[in-house]
Amino acid sequence: xxxxxxxxxxxxxxxxxxxxxxxxxxxxxxxxxxxxxxxxxxxxxxxxxxxxxxxxxxxxxxxxxxxxxxxxxxxxxxxxxxxxxxxxxxxxxxxxxxxxxxxxxxxxxxxxxxxxxxxxxxxxxxxxxxxxxxxxxxxxxxxxxxxxxxxxxxxxxxxxxxxxxxxxxxxxxxxxxxxxxxxxxxxxxxxxxxxxxxxxxxxxxxxxxxxxxxxxxxxxxxxxxxxxxxxxxxxxxxxxxxxxxxxxxxxxxxxxxxxxxxxxxxxxxxxxxxxxxxxxxxxxxxxx
Amino acid sequence: xxxxxxxxxxxxxxxxxxxxxxxxxxxxxxxxxxxxxxxxxxxxxxxxxxxxxxxxxxxxxxxxxxxxxxxxxxxxxxxxxxxxxxxxxxxxxxxxxxxxxxxxxxxxxxxxxxxxxxxxxxxxxxxxxxxxxxxxxxxxxxxxxxxxxxxxxxxxxxxxxxxxxxxxxxxxxxxxxxxxxxxxxxxxxxxxxxxxxxxxxxxxxxxxxxxxxxxxxxxxxxxxxxxxxxxxxxxxxxxxxxxxxxxxxxxxxxxxxxxxxxxxxxxxxxxxxxxxxxxxxxxxxxxxxxxxxxxxxxxxxxxxxxxxxxxxxxxxxxxxxxxxxxxxxxxxxxxxxxxxxxxxxxxxxxxxxxxxxxxxxxxxxxxxxxxxxxxxxxxxxxxxxxx
Numbered sequence: 001x002x003x004x005x006x007x008x009x010x011x012x013x014x015x016x017x018x019x020x021x022x023x024x025x026x027x028x029x030x031x032x033x034x035x036x037x038x039x040x041x042x043x044x045x046x047x048x049x050x051x052x053x054x055x056x057x058x059x060x061x062x063x064x065x066x067x068x069x070x071x072x073x074x075x076x077x078x079x080x081x082x083x084x085x086x087x088x089x090x091x092x093x094x095x096x097x098x099x100x101x102x103x104x105x106x107x108x109x110x111x112x113x114x115x116x117x118x119x120x121x122x123x124x125x126x127x128x129x130x131x132x133x134x135x136x137x138x139x140x141x142x143x144x145x146x147x148x149x150x151x152x153x154x155x156x157x158x159x160x161x162x163x164x165x166x167x168x169x170x171x172x173x174x175x176x177x178x179x180x181x182x183x184x185x186x187x188x189x190x191x192x193x194x195x196x197x198x199x200x201x202x203x204x205x206x207x208x209x210x211x212x213x214x215x216x217x218x219x220x221x222x223x224x225x226x227x228x229x230x231x232x233x234x235x236x237x238x239x240x241x242x243x244x245x246x247x248x249x250x251x252x253x254x255x256x257x258x259x260x261x262x263x264x265x266x267x268x269x270x271x272x273x274x275x276x277x278x279x280x281x282x283x284x285x286x287x288x
Numbered sequence: 289x290x291x292x293x294x295x296x297x298x299x300x301x302x303x304x305x306x307x308x309x310x311x312x313x314x315x316x317x318x319x320x321x322x323x324x325x326x327x328x329x330x331x332x333x334x335x336x337x338x339x340x341x342x343x344x345x346x347x348x349x350x351x352x353x354x355x356x357x358x359x360x361x362x363x364x365x366x367x368x369x370x371x372x373x374x375x376x377x378x379x380x381x382x383x384x385x386x387x388x389x390x391x392x393x394x395x396x397x398x399x400x401x402x403x404x405x406x407x408x409x410x411x412x413x414x415x416x417x418x419x420x421x422x423x424x425x426x427x428x429x430x431x432x433x434x435x436x437x438x439x440x441x442x443x444x445x446x447x448x449x450x451x452x453x454x455x456x457x458x459x460x461x462x463x464x465x466x467x468x469x470x471x472x473x474x475x476x477x478x479x480x481x482x483x484x485x486x487x488x489x490x491x492x493x494x495x496x497x498x499x500x501x502x503x504x505x506x507x508x509x510x511x512x513x514x515x516x517x518x519x520x521x522x523x524x525x526x527x528x529x530x531x532x533x534x535x536x537x538x539x540x541x542x543x544x545x546x547x548x549x550x551x552x553x554x555x556x557x558x559x560x561x562x563x564x565x566x567x568x569x570x571x572x573x574x575x576x577x578x579x580x581x582x583x584x585x586x587x588x589x590x591x592x593x594x595x596x597x598x599x600x601x602x603x604x605x606x607x608x609x610x611x612x613x614x615x616x617x618x619x620x621x622x623x624x625x626x627x628x629x630x631x632x633x634x635x636x637x638x639x640x641x642x643x644x645x646x647x648x649x650x651x652x653x654x655x656x657x658x659x660x661x662x663x664x665x666x667x668x669x670x671x672x673x674x675x
Contacts, residue, residue, distance in 0.1 A: 002381060022381060026358055029376040032335045033356035041314055042334050044381035094446020095424075096373040097358050178445045
C-alpha cells in the first residue's frame with residue numbers, strides 16, 4: 001500500500017491495524033532480513049510529500065515532518081535552523097542509509113543508539129500522533145520512556161521543536177572513524193531566554209538521559225548577560241557531573257555478585273570518561 | 289501434498305519451502321521500473337528486499353548481498369536518483385520508483401567511464417564491493433562534478449572494501465572527473481565552432497540548439513538482461529576507444545599488462561605520465577597528495593644496477609666497470625658506519641640504560657615525568673575547548 005496523503009495513510013492503518021507503517025525501512029528491513037520480524041502488511045509512507053518538509057509556527061517553533069530524511073536535515077538551510085539535529089543527522093550513518101532514513105522512523109524505532117534522540121530530548125521536542133479522525137501531542141521523552149507509547153493504528157506525523165537561536169552541539173563517540181553506532185553521544189543546547197542549559201546523553205541507556213541537576217548547576221555558573229563565559233574548571237566539573245549522573249556504578253556488570261562489589265565497574269569507569277569528555281567539550285563549544 | 293506431482297516437482301523440487309498459509313506469508317504483485325524497463329514481479333512476499341528481487345527474481349545479479357544490514361554498501365542501487373542500500377528497501381514499496389542498478393551504467397554495451405576508471409586504477413581485487421563502489425562513484429559524480437578528496441571519501445564511507453583499500457577508488461574518482469571536464473570542454477569547443485560556421489553561412493539563421501554536456505554513459509541502446517532462468521555467455525567487451533584522462537601509460541608488459549609495481553605506486557603514478565592538461569588557459573594538475581617522484585620500476589633480472597649489488601671478486605662479472613673488491617676487514621676492526629666500538633675492557637664503569645620513556649636530554653615537559661604519555665585525567669591543551 002502506498003498512500004499519497006496523510007489521511008489515506010491513517011485510514012489504511014485504521015483498516016488494517018496489524019500493518020506496519022514504513023518510511024525509510026532501514027531499521028525495519030534489517031529486522032526482516034534477520035528474521036526477527038514478519039510484517040503482516042506494509043503501509044509505505046514515502047509518497048506522503050507533506051511530511052517531508054517543515055513549517056514554522058507562532059511562538060518560535062518549527063514543526064518538522066516525520067518524513068524528513070537524514071540527508072535533508074544535513075543540508076545547510078536546516079543546519080542553520082537546528083544545528084544539533086543537523087549534526088546528529090550527518091553522523092547517523094552512511095549516505096545509503098541517510099538518504100532514506102527519516103526523523104520519524106528514528107523516533108519510533110527508539111534504538112538506544114539513535115542519533116537524533118538525545119537532540120530531541122535536549123530540545124524537549126514533542127510529537128504529534130495521528131489516527132483516524134484524531135491526533136494527540138506527546139513529549140518525545142514520554143514516548144521514548146514508554147510513559148505514553150504509540151497506540152495501534154497511530155502514526156507519528158509531526159515533530160515540534162522549539163527554535164532557540166543559540167548554540168547547540170551534538171557530539172558522538174564511535175568505535176571507528178567511519179559511520180558507526182554511537183558508544184556514547186551528548187547533545188547540549190543553550191536556552192538563553194530561560195537561562196538554561198539542556199543536555200541529554202544518548203546510547204548509554206535504553207533511552208536518552210537528562211542530567212537535570214548538572215544542568216541546573218552549570219546554568220548558575222554561566223554569565224548569561226555578558227559574554228557567556230565560564231570557568232574551564234567548571235566545564236570539566238560539569239563533564240564529571242554528567243558522567244556520574246548518567247552512568248551507574250554497576251554499568252556493564254553481569255549479575256548481582258559484581259554489582260555489590262566495591263566501586264564502579266571497569267566498563268563504567270571507561271564509559272564515564274567518554275561521557276565526561278563529550279559533555280565537557282560540548283559545553284566548551286557551546287560557550288565558545 | 290498437491291494432487292499434481294509435476295506441479296510440485298517444478299515449484300519446489302526438494303520440498304524445502306515450508307507450507308505457510310497466505311495469512312502468514314502475505315504476497316503482492318507489482319511492476320518495477322529497472323533501468324528504464326518495466327519488469328513485472330508476481331506473487332512475491334512483501335518482506336522481500338529490493339536486492340533479493342533484483343537478484344533472484346529479475347536476474348540482475350550486479351548488486352551484491354554483503355551484510356543485509358546496510359553496513360557494507362555492496363548492494364547500493366539508485367532509487368529515484370538517490371543512492372540507497374538495496375537490502376534495506378522493501379521491493380513492494382519501490383513499485384513506482386525509478387530504479388537504476390549497476391547494469392544500467394553500461395547501457396551502451398561497453399563499460400561506462402566509471403567502470404573503466406575503476407578497472408584501470410586498480411580498484412578491484414576480489415570485486416565483491418565493486419558494483420556498490422561503481423554506483424557510489426556514479427552517484428557522487430552526478431551530484432558533484434568536481435569532488436574534492438574529502439567529499440569523495442565521505443561519499444564512499446558507506447562502501448566497505450577489505451581487499452585493496454580506497455586509494456584506487458579515489459584515484460578513479462579524480463580521473464573520471466578530469467575526463468568528464470575535458471569532454472565537456474571539447475563539446476563546448478565543437479559547439480562553438482559549429483555556431484561560428486553556421487553564423488558565417490547564414491547570419492539570419494537561428495542559433496543551433498546547444499548540445500547539453502551529455503554524460504558519456506547516456507543510454508544509447510537498451511541493455512541486455514539475463515533472464516532469471518537462462519544463462520548468457522560472457523561476451524568480451526570491446527575496449528573503450530579513449531582512455532580517460534589521467535590513465536597514463538600502464539607499466540609492465542604494455543597495455544593491459546600486469547603492473548609490476550607496488551599497488552600504491554601502480555595506482556597512483558600514472559598521473560605522472562601525462563603533462564598538465566592545458567585547455568582554455570585552465571591547467572589541471574594531477575591530484576594532490578601523491579608522490580611526485582617518477583616511477584622507478586624494478587629493473588629486469590640480470591640488469592646491472594650501479595652501486596646496487598657489490599660483486600664478489602674472483603668471479604667474471606661480465607662488466608667492464610665492475611666495482612672494486614673491498615676485502616672483508618679483519619676481525620675486531622670496527623666497520624665504518626657502525627656505532628659498536630667493541631666490548632669495553634673489564635673494570636669500565638657500567639652506564640645503565642635509562643628507563644623506558646625517559647626523555648633524551650632534558651626534554652621532559654613540566655609536570656610530566658620522563659616525557660612519557662601523560663596520565664589519564666591530565667588536562668591537555670588541545671582538550672581545552674572552554675578557554
